[in-house]
Amino acid sequence: MVESSWPQAEPYRIKVVEPIKLLSRDQREKALERAGLNPFSLKSDEVFIDLLTDSGTGAMSDNQWAGIMLGDESYAGSRNFFNLERVVRDIFGYPFFLPTHQGRGAENVLFPLLIEKGKYVIGNMHFDTTKAHIEIAGGRGVNLVRKEAYNLDSEYPFKGDMDIEALVDFIENKGQENISFILMTITCNSGGGQPVSLENMQKVREIADKYKLPLFLDAARFAENAYFVKKREQGQKDKSIPEIIREFFALADGCTVSAKKDGLVNIGGLIGLAEEQEELYMRAKERLVPLEGFVTYGGMAGRDMEALARGLYEVQEEDYLAHRIGQVERLGKKLMEIGIPIQKPVGGHAVFVDGKTWLAHIPQEQFPSQALCIELYLESGIRAVEVGTILAGRDPETGKNVMPELDLLRLTVPRRTYTDNHMDYVAEAFRRIDNRREEISGVRFAYEPKILRHFTARFARV
Numbered sequence: 348m349v350e351s352s353w354p355q356a357e358p359y360r361i362k363v364v365e366p367i368k369l370l371s372r373d374q375r376e377k378a379l380e381r382a383g384l385n386p387f388s389l390k391s392d393e394v395f396i397d398l399l400t401d402s403g404t405g406a407m408s409d410n411q412w413a414g415i416m417l418g419d420e421s422y423a424g425s426r427n428f429f430n431l432e433r434v435v436r437d438i439f440g441y442p443f444f445l446p447t448h449q450g451r452g453a454e455n456v457l458f459p460l461l462i463e464k465g466k467y468v469i470g471n472m473h474f475d476t477t478k479a480h481i482e483i484a485g486g487r488g489v490n491l492v493r494k495e496a497y498n499l500d501s502e503y504p505f506k507g508d509m510d511i512e513a514l515v516d517f518i519e520n521k522g523q524e525n526i527s528f529i530l531m532t533i534t535c536n537s538g539g540g541q542p543v544s545l546e547n548m549q550k551v552r553e554i555a556d557k558y559k560l561p562l563f564l565d566a567a568r569f570a571e572n573a574y575f576v577k578k579r580e581q582g583q584k585d586k587s588i589p590e591i592i593r594e595f596f597a598l599a600d601g602c603t604v605s606a607k608k609d610g611l612v613n614i615g616g617l618i619g620l621a622e623e624q625e626e627l628y629m630r631a632k633e634r635l636v637p638l639e640g641f642v643t644y645g646g647m648a649g650r651d652m653e654a655l656a657r658g659l660y661e662v663q664e665e666d667y668l669a670h671r672i673g674q675v676e677r678l679g680k681k682l683m684e685i686g687i688p689i690q691k692p693v694g695g696h697a698v699f700v701d702g703k704t705w706l707a708h709i710p711q712e713q714f715p716s717q718a719l720c721i722e723l724y725l726e727s728g729i730r731a732v733e734v735g736t737i738l739a740g741r742d743p744e745t746g747k748n749v750m751p752e753l754d755l756l757r758l759t760v761p762r763r764t765y766t767d768n769h770m771d772y773v774a775e776a777f778r779r780i781d782n783r784r785e786e787i788s789g790v791r792f793a794y795e796p797k798i799l800r801h802f803t804a805r806f807a808r809v
């Protein structure tokens with residue numbers, strides 16, 4: 348591993364390259380008009396550096412590509428399934444495993460088995476598809492992350508932690524019989540890729556036991572979370588990453604995982620269940636077949652299961668994680684040096700820019716971070732994503748726009764895909780925008796879909 352006083356050279360060399368092109372300013376303007384000022388509707392060929400998401404956008408290793416050639420595409424009993432099952436048992440310690448096409452597939456299979464109509468699912472902070480699946484299953488999602496999460500300047504090291512006092516209060520107030528289960532998202536994506544400490548997870552387990560509530564992990568970024576625990580949490584530095592991961596999963600009754608993140612694959616997901624959950628496993632298996640696919644593939648090709656089995660080991664390597672987390676942190680530092688307000692400390696998979704503060708002249712009703720996304724693309728061909736007022740949607744009861752405290756732009760860094768020169772280009776784009784940021788105008792909806800509106804909406808300038 349490269350010592351931290353050295354330049355953080357990538358712990359890999361590049362064997363295959365994928366050319367990317369920067370369109371002219373004029374071409375970018377036309378592309379964005381056609382896309383209704385929504386970066387989701389851009390063609391990827393129109394994007395130079397794509398920081399929309401870290402989901403399924405990373406690069407696989409030579410070892411994973413070699414695994415692709417060993418794909419066994421049998422409908423039933425694929426050898427890649429049994430290999431992946433062995434790996435899941437080894438890494439997470441769960442005997443029961445079901446493959447799904449991606450994370451939301453796992454949610455769709457599992458959640459209706461855990462949720463009763465009108466009951467609450469308490470989380471640190473639910474991710475948006477997760478919240479949607481809680482609601483589709485008739486439940487109500489509640490976020491009880493600790494209050495530091497809402498303070499962008501707080502350097503608290505575990506801003507993904509559950510507020511333990513609030514958790515107890517909530518259970519006592521609503522009554523334990525009105526709660527379906529507790530879900531801890533590691534790292535806490537909607538909270539800015541902020542980690543959850545092992546100590547907090549232990550406390551949540553104690554409370555779950557006390558009130559007899561199931562406890563699950565939404566574990567898309569489980570390895571990044573473990574790395575933060577090793578680096579930041581007292582008493583954890585001598586443990587290995589695999590040990591920390593094991594401890595986390597041992598504290599839960601099971602997990603849903605989007606493998607498109609720390610699985611280091613382009614598509615895939617899984618459900619894992621602990622020893623005591625055999626009955627739940629049997630019921631989930633029954634739902635898997637009509638919803639996702641037969642039990643030994645569940646929506647994944649054999650070759651994809653093999654790549655995932657290998658990715659799950661690679662992601663735990665400490666030099667990989669040090670570079671991964673370090674690259675995101677370096678981008679954050681560069682933006683801070685220019686004076687751009689960002690969330691601190693920098694999260695695991697993304698830098699979150701405080702659009703609402705930086706573009707304070709744009710009222711929140713005119714979506715400042717979306718306006719910034721648009722400007723960023725026009726300036727530089729970079730695609731980012733709004734995580735703010737548009738994403739928050741409307742209150743289902745009043746129909747009014749929810750005005751979240753935070754209105755951010757997310758620069759999400761795909762794994763093993765871009766170099767630090769790409770990150771320098773990103774920082775330079777912000778420096779250039781900074782000089783004339785007061786000229787940027789807000790936007791309004793030209794077309795607003797009813798659910799998950801951010802994906803397909805169209806906008807117009809105010």
Ligand code: P70
Nearest residue numbers: 399400401402449450451474476536567605607
């Ligand atoms: C992201 C993507 C997906 C996700 C997650 C957690 C903690 C479940 C899922 C669902 C989604 C996204 C957002 C904006 C633009 C593009 C994509 N997160 N739990 O980037 O998993 O996508 O596999 O169904 O983060 O944060 P899946």
